[in-house]
Amino acid sequence: MALLQTLHLEHLPSSHAIHAALYRDIKNATHLQQQLLNGNTDFEYAFIDAGVIVSKIHALAAAYRAVNDLLENRLRSRNVHSEIVFSLSPNNNIAESFRRFGITPTTTNLLIIKVSTPTSPAAASEVQEHLTSSIEGEQVPFEDSVLSQMTDVARIKKIYKLNSGGGGGKKTGQVNGAKGDERKELEVLVLGAMALRGVTN
Amino acid sequence: MKTETKQAVNKQRVLPPVFQYPSAAVPLLITQGAEALLYRSTYLLPSIPCALKYRPSKPYRHPILDVRLTKHRILSEARVLVKCKREGVPVPAVYALDEAAGWLMIEWIEGEVVRIRLNEWLKRRKDEDLAEGVDDEQLLELMTRVGSAVGRLHAVGVVHGDLTTSNLMLRPRSREGLNGDLGAAVNTLEGDIVLIDFGLASQSQADEDRAVDLYVLERAFGSTHPRAESLFGEVLREYGKSFKGANVVLKKLEEVRMRGRKRSMIG
Amino acid sequence: MIAIGLEGSANKLGVGIISHPSPGKPAKVLSNIRHTFVTPPGEGFLPKDTAKHHRTWVVRLVKQAMVEAGVSINDIDCICYTKGPGMGAPLQSVAVAARMLSLLWQKELVGVNHCVGHIEMGREITGAQNPVVLYVSGGNTQVIAYAEQRYRIFGEALDIAVGNCLDRFARTLEISNDPAPGYNIEQLAKKGKVLLDLPYAVKGMDCSFSGILASIDILAGDLKANPDQRDPLTGEVITTADLCFSLQETVYAMLVEITERAMAHVGSNQVLIVGGVGCNERLQEMMGIMAKDRGGSVFGMDERFAIDNGIMIAHAGLEAYKTGFTTPLEESTCTQRFRTDEVFVRWRD
Known part of the structure; x- marks a missing residue:
């Protein structure tokens, strides 16, 4: 049973696949972060703290942007994987984005994204194998139902500066009350903030 | 204000570069204004419809001015939409944009x-x-x-x-x-x-x-x-x-x- | 039928005599002469000096026009004059001359809207059927389309006319006003290549030029104080030619944009450019590219008809006269403000 998901996002070349895996209660966050910092080439992944991810779409939006920027030769960070982490950011501070969204020693839930490109191909099975052997934690389905339990809404609102107004004060005219709708609202605001990275007023 | 023009439809329209890679369905041209083209397409997954607003380059403008203006307008529109959304004004959500390439992807509004x-x-x-x-x-x-x-x-x-x-x-x-x-x-x-x-x-x-x-x-x-x-x-x-x-x-x-x-x- | 037209709403005094031989046949220009009040470099033209210039030259021009046309007073059917819009004193001086001729020759007067004059002459000379009209001069900037007996204004400059902007910049640079400041800006611009970042002010179908004028004036001042300035983008030394180039590229792009918007709105792909600024080759070129992109074309005229002239007043006036329109003496006033869409265009369907 494959928990690793392989996606081909709309409007990206079929040669660029996105592999995504979600892990709960990881024990070796420090070690994993160290691999990244050392530039260990076996660990070319986007390691994302799942606590700051609202939904699957939130993560995929960052992946789309990063791959798009890769194709347009516009990466601002080291590689497409670090770019995915950076793409989650509402501003252009790369170092800050790693601290906020990337893996840290205190990360307990981890989202991993691997981009397969023609120059660096990565098959799903290889990726899964490597993750299974390297990540000390429980792999869970990469689905909103699981993610939503990991989300730290307050932290997300703080990072994306969504605390004043934020649609909460005024009626939106939508069917209110359901938690799903609140999450959807949060998601679109986050997407907007990401799209406007560095150019908000 | 009507934004459709029949004359320009006669011209063979090439899809904007952002659509050069595959998607589940062919993007559909919805309207063609003086300034921008609007397509219906998808964002990230086939299940998420979106509207894509594309501002093509204008051949009569000096290229530097053209890029400047296009970037400015894409960003300006996106900023306004995001601000409205935050404050609870009913507008489409902004999904993604690329001001250098002149496009803006927003929520598809059914109806x-x-x-x-x-x-x-x-x-x-x-x-x-x-x-x-x-x-x-x-x-x-x-x-x-x-x-x-x-x-x-x-x-x-x-x-x-x-x-x-x-x-x-x-x-x-x-x-x-x-x-x-x-x-x-x-x-x-x-x-x-x-x-x-x-x-x-x-x-x-x-x-x-x-x-x-x-x-x-x-x-x-x-x-x-x-x-x-x-x-x-x-x-x-x-x-x-x-x-x-x-x-x-x-x-x-x-x-x-x-x-x-x-x-x-x-x- | 034959009409004489007198124009003097700004610093150009024009007298023209036109003949409309018979329906269906094209109009004939019998004479079209003009004398321009040119001021020294760095100076604009003041109303009272301009009025004086017109008073000084009008009789001479009328006599000359009659001789060139080879017509006698009897042949003239009506006397057309610019009712407005324009500068007060110059308009008055020409209106007085028209009234004088009317009384002297016992001919009826026809007051003509200056903008409508430009449009009608443009249609006649170019043969354009139903284009969107861009009317650009020192005093006016409008995008016009005909609908139901009126020339409706779709877009315009909200503060100063584009020609005014260019003329005032010519003054800033102390460029010669001979033959026209805008012409000299154009020549200088041809030598420019650096595109500076200037404010681009288009709001929907309208635009404004005071912002860009203020900016370019400041840049000119900076350049004068520090001639070694370099463009931050390319590192090249900036010259006054670059200032002219940047100004033109920007204001003309604005005009083409609002014209294109109007074209999309009414579903037209023809453009007719009228007014003095229409002589500018770069503007014609840019408009042509836009029109071609839409599968259409641009129509323009040379300086005989693009720049303010008397023949357009005679032509538009005669069209109105033929539908029974006249301006009684008591009503032969002139007005600084006279919107293009106030005129009831009875001579078209």
């Missing part, structure tokens, strides 16, 4: 523009030979909703710049309505008002700008729905209640009406 719904509704009434006053409640209620939406827009410091009945959408309320009840929805004026097409919008709190927004909408109702024009007062009434200072705008509107288009220029 139909008020202009068409209104025409259908008025025609149906005429066909069914309904007496005046019957069903006017629905029409009044729609006007109220329009007034409220525009009020909320102005209250957050944004003016639309092109407020016509083609830039107001009626989105069916229940999500499930998309599958089953669409037939029933067609002949009513029900739904949430969603403001669209912010290509000419700006951030302004000036009464003059707000009054001009209302004036354009009033004229739009008048020219396309003479029957509905007389009910525009309902829009203004609701608008007047929607935020502090709205009444000053209504006063300004009287001035704007009298001026007609603009001041005469001194020769």
Whole structure:
């Protein structure tokens, strides 16, 4: 049973696949972060703290942007994987984005994204194998139902500066009350903030 | 303001570069204005519809000016939409953008523009030979909703710049309505008002700008729905209640009406 | 039928005599002469000096026009003059001359809207059927389309005319006003290549030029104080030619944009450029590219008819006269403000 998901996002070349895996209660966050910092080439992944991810779409939006920027030769960070982490950011501070969204020693839930490109191909099975052997934690389905339990809404609102107004004060005219709708609202605001990275007023 | 032009459709349209890679369905050209093309497509996954606004390069402009303007306009529109969304104004959400490539991906709004719904509704009434006053409640209620939406827009410091009945959408309320009840929805004026097409919008709190927004909408109702024009007062009434200072705008509107288009220029 | 037209709303005094031989046949220009009040570099033209210039030259021009046309007073059917819009004193001086001729020659007067004069002459000379009209001069900037007996204004400059902007910049640079400041800006611009970042002010169908004028004036001042300035983008030294180039590229792009918007709105792909600024080759070129992109074309005229002239007044006036329109003496006033859409265009369907 494959928990690793392989996606081909709309409007990206079929040669660029996105592999995504979600892990709960990881024990070796420090070690994993160290691999990244050392530039260990076996660990070319986007390691994302799942606590700051609202939904699957939130993560995929960052992946789309990063791959798009890769194709347009516009990466601002080291590689497409670090770019995915950076793409989650509402501003252009790369170092800050790693601290906020990337893996840290205190990360307990981890989202991993691997981009397969023609120059660096990565098959799903290889990726899964490597993750299974390297990540000390429980792999869970990469689905909103699981993610939503990991989300730290307050932290997300703080990072994306969504605390004043934020649609909460005024009626939106939508069917209110359901938690799903609140999450959807949060998601679109986050997407907007990401799209406007560095150019908000 | 009509944004379609038949002449340009004759020209073989190449898809914008952003669409050069595959997607589940071929992007569909929805409208072609002087400034931008609007496509229906998908964002990230085949299950998420989106609208893509593409501002092609204009060959008559100096290339540096062209890039500058395109970037500025994409960002400006996105900023306004995001600001509105944050403040609870009913507008499409911004999904993604690439100002260098000249495109903006936003939430696809299901439903139909008020202009068409209104025409259908008025025609149906005429066909069914309904007496005046019957069903006017629905029409009044729609006007109220329009007034409220525009009020909320102005209250957050944004003016639309092109407020016509083609830039107001009626989105069916229940999500499930998309599958089953669409037939029933067609002949009513029900739904949430969603403001669209912010290509000419700006951030302004000036009464003059707000009054001009209302004036354009009033004229739009008048020219396309003479029957509905007389009910525009309902829009203004609701608008007047929607935020502090709205009444000053209504006063300004009287001035704007009298001026007609603009001041005469001194020769 | 034959009409004489007098124009003097700004610093050009024009007298023209036109003949409309018979319906269906093209109009004939019998004479079209003009004398321009040129001021020294760095100076604009003041109303009272301009009025004086017109008063000084009008009789001479009328006599000369009659001789060139080879017509006698008897042949003239009506006397057309510019009612407005324009500068007060110059308009008055020409109106007085028209009234004088009317009384002297016992001919009826026809007051003509200056903008309508430009449009009608443009249609006649180019043969354009129903184009969107861009009317650009020192005093006017409007995008016009005909609908139901009126020339409706779709877009315009909200503060100053584009020609005014260019003329005032010419003054800032102290460029010669001979033959026209705008012409000299154009020549200088041809030598420029750096595109500076100037404010681009288009709001919907309208535009404004005072912002860009203020900016370019400041840049000119900076350049004068520090001639070694370099463009931050390319590192090249900036020259006054670059200033002219940047100004033109930007204001003309604005004009083309609002014209294109109007074209999309009415569903037309023809453009007619009228008014003095219409002589500019770069503007014609840019408009042509836009029109071609839409599968259409641009129509323009040379300086005989593009720049303010008397023949356009005679032509538009005669069209109106033929539908029974006249301006009684008591009503032969002139007005600084006279919107294009105030005129009831009875001579078209």
